[in-house]
Amino acid sequence: MRELKQLPNSLTKSIADNQRGQVDRDGADVSADINRFRLISGYRSGDRRIEAGRDLFSIGSPEDAIFNLLDGWVALYTLLEDGRRQIVQFALPGAVLGLFPTRGAQATFGAQALTDTVLCVIPHSKLSEFTRDEPDIAMRLARSLARDCNLAFDHMTSIGRRSARERVAHLLLELFVRYRAQWPGHRIEEMCLPLTQEQIGDATGLTFVHVNRVLRVLRKERIAEFHYRRLRILDPDKLIEIAGIDPQIAMAWLDQRPGS
Amino acid sequence: MRELKQLPNSLTKSIADNQRGQVDRDGADVSADINRFRLISGYRSGDRRIEAGRDLFSIGSPEDAIFNLLDGWVALYTLLEDGRRQIVQFALPGAVLGLFPTRGAQATFGAQALTDTVLCVIPHSKLSEFTRDEPDIAMRLARSLARDCNLAFDHMTSIGRRSARERVAHLLLELFVRYRAQWPGHRIEEMCLPLTQEQIGDATGLTFVHVNRVLRVLRKERIAEFHYRRLRILDPDKLIEIAGIDPQIAMAWLDQRPGS
DNA sequence: CGCTGAGTTGAAACATGTCAACCGGTGTGG
DNA sequence: CCACACCGGTTGACATGTTTCAACTCAGCG
Numbered sequence: 001m002r003e004l005k006q007l008p009n010s011l012t013k014s015i016a017d018n019q020r021g022q023v024d025r026d027g028a029d030v031s032a033d034i035n036r037f038r039l040i041s042g043y044r045s046g047d048r049r050i051e052a053g054r055d056l057f058s059i060g061s062p063e064d065a066i067f068n069l070l071d072g073w074v075a076l077y078t079l080l081e082d083g084r085r086q087i088v089q090f091a092l093p094g095a096v097l098g099l100f101p102t103r104g105a106q107a108t109f110g111a112q113a114l115t116d117t118v119l120c121v122i123p124h125s126k127l128s129e130f131t132r133d134e135p136d137i138a139m140r141l142a143r144s145l146a147r148d149c150n151l152a153f154d155h156m157t158s159i160g161r162r163s164a165r166e167r168v169a170h171l172l173l174e175l176f177v178r179y180r181a182q183w184p185g186h187r188i189e190e191m192c193l194p195l196t197q198e199q200i201g202d203a204t205g206l207t208f209v210h211v212n213r214v215l216r217v218l219r220k221e222r223i224a225e226f227h228y229r230r231l232r233i234l235d236p237d238k239l240i241e242i243a244g245i246d247p248q249i250a251m252a253w254l255d256q257r258p259g260s
Numbered sequence: 261m262r263e264l265k266q267l268p269n270s271l272t273k274s275i276a277d278n279q280r281g282q283v284d285r286d287g288a289d290v291s292a293d294i295n296r297f298r299l300i301s302g303y304r305s306g307d308r309r310i311e312a313g314r315d316l317f318s319i320g321s322p323e324d325a326i327f328n329l330l331d332g333w334v335a336l337y338t339l340l341e342d343g344r345r346q347i348v349q350f351a352l353p354g355a356v357l358g359l360f361p362t363r364g365a366q367a368t369f370g371a372q373a374l375t376d377t378v379l380c381v382i383p384h385s386k387l388s389e390f391t392r393d394e395p396d397i398a399m400r401l402a403r404s405l406a407r408d409c410n411l412a413f414d415h416m417t418s419i420g421r422r423s424a425r426e427r428v429a430h431l432l433l434e435l436f437v438r439y440r441a442q443w444p445g446h447r448i449e450e451m452c453l454p455l456t457q458e459q460i461g462d463a464t465g466l467t468f469v470h471v472n473r474v475l476r477v478l479r480k481e482r483i484a485e486f487h488y489r490r491l492r493i494l495d496p497d498k499l500i501e502i503a504g505i506d507p508q509i510a511m512a513w514l515d516q517r518p519g520s
Numbered sequence: 521c522g523c524t525g526a527g528t529t530g531a532a533a534c535a536t537g538t539c540a541a542c543c544g545g546t547g548t549g550g
Numbered sequence: 551c552c553a554c555a556c557c558g559g560t561t562g563a564c565a566t567g568t569t570t571c572a573a574c575t576c577a578g579c580g
Contacts, residue, residue: 078417080504086417101407109413131399135391138398145405147361152412153369157338157346160419160465164536196558205420207537212560228558244340424568456526470568472528488526488577 037093038120039068039140048119052194056111056119057098063105065123066098072117073194077202078109087203089151090114092178096144114194159205162244167204168214170243172224176233193231200226297353298380299328299400308379312454316371316379317358323365325383326358332377333454337462338369347463349411350374352438356404374454419465422504427464428474430503432484436493453491460486 047070050056056067059079074091088109091097097111103124122130131138158170172193179191197215198208206214218224223239225232233239307330310316316327319339334351348369351357357371363384382390391398418430432453439451457475458468466474478484483499485492493499 076413078413080417080421081506084421086420088413088416099402099406101403101410103403108410128399132395135395135398138395138402139388139391142359142398142402142405143361143363145402145409146359149405149409149412150361150368152409152416153336153338153348156348156412156416156419157340159416160346161340161344198558208559209538209561210536213536216560246341458526467569468527469529469570473568476528 034070034093034118037068037070039094039096039137039144046121048121050113050117050119052113052115052117054113056113056117057107058110059107061107061110063098063100063103063107063124065121066096066127067111068120068122069093069095069097070118070120073114074117075112075114075199075203076109077112085202086205087199088155089148090175090178090203093182095148096141099141099145114199155203164204164206164210164214165217166242166244167206168200168211169218169224169239170245171200171204172226172231172233173239173243173245176231189234189236190230190232192229193226194229197226294330294353294378297328297330299354299356299397299404306381308381310373310377310379312373312375312377314373316373316377317367318370319367321367321370323358323360323363323367323384325381326356326387328380328382329353329355329357330378330380333374334377335372335374335459335463336369337372345462346465347459348415349408350435350438350463353442355408356401359401359405374459415463424464424466424470424474425477426502426504427466428460428471429478429484429499430505431460431464432486432491432493433499433503433505436491449494449496450490450492452489453486454489457486 050072052072056074069091071093074095074097075087076089076091076097077085077087079085091111098107100107131141154174158167162170175193176191179193180186180188195203196208197211200206200215201208201211204211215226219226221238223233223235223242225234310332312332316334329351331353334355334357335347336349336351336357337345337347339345351371358367360367391401414434418427422430435453436451439453440446440448455463456468457471460466460475461468461471464471475486479486481498483493483495483502485494
């Protein structure tokens, strides 16, 4: 299993630019208002930046704060003793991370920044205070967790019951739809997907060798291209068909922000 | 794919008896105080009973109430168009079901009673009222969802990265530990596990034929026996080793009740 | 007494993993 | 400035775990 290292600087920089939408290929200005992903607007102890490749928290870290992801991509992952790795979820801006089942428990999964990221940090000591003042917040938290759960269930179904080809198509489509939902009204069929083939493998339960083969076929069939962190959907209908997506479920992905 | 039908009456009855702990093989009286699994004690619109094999809610049902499972086993499952099925979670007493990512959304997964069950039903119309009166409840809800998420991540890791043998061992151990945690101080290595081999397959992402082979080997190796809904752990250490469980994670299973 | 659901078993097919080699780009150190 | 190491990707040959298909048992039930 290859080690996970940092991306070359030039790449992460261009990813971050693309991520923030400052420049895009059709020239439209889609600058992000970062605050639209902020769950708790008033209360915060300050934003934190994490550079690509670092962990927001690792397996075994104590629960000390919850994070509201404002910008960037994050992968949640688990590890087995012998190094096998499973990416269990991709978090996009708006996500809430770091709430565990019991107060002060240790994390059973890690969270790694795939790009440079910006977080809003809410220390645990303040959380109960907020929820008391504004009871709505805890409910939004719960809804956010429910969304994560739904995504996880969907993912699990993919890994457990779909073929390699279906899994890869499903993941590409999921990430494409979720990403595009962040830029409403902005219709592009191309995006920056800050993943390696190995990470796609870790998310789909496949080896990177096999992911490569599947991607090659999809490319040859002119359905989708993924190359060096750029994803281009050539035939959306075909991809949806392969992924076996119920439009119902696709709709659930569209609403990334909790509480709405 | 075989259809899922009801269990024979005699079996479900004995399961329910065992579940309620009215009689156990060592003669100890372990009658359940059903109320210890009640999340919201005061407010309720009444308990509901669901018989084994029926759905608490199905895929596509609207969110109208949340359920607090008080007694019995429930399987959460998803379906693909062609009938492939994935069990994404097993819910035990104390679980909270039916909160979806957006108000009034439709369920993307179903919930099927594996035994006769008892639920406390809290209609959605009352939920906001409760959380306003007692802000703590929403937070306990969130913690409960966080636990479900953790379980789902763990499950996903199993399906994505473990071999068939490891997956089956892991599932048996998970259910054993979670079940036993409900009867503190009660040390038995035998339990009623109200599943068919096909359901184990649906939970682990395997075919029931292969599950059968794996179980047969585990039986021959005198590690664990599963036969007609009785599970007996013969060599716990060996099973833990095969399952590749981090004791850390096992501890997280132990606390089934939210908010503690 | 036949039917049905669950479990069991074997043989063959096939999807995916493993191992190994090689390519091109990027950063790095001499 | 070049040589080198390293990472991510690509490809082929082969190994193997799991599925598929099919037949058969057993128990409970009408």
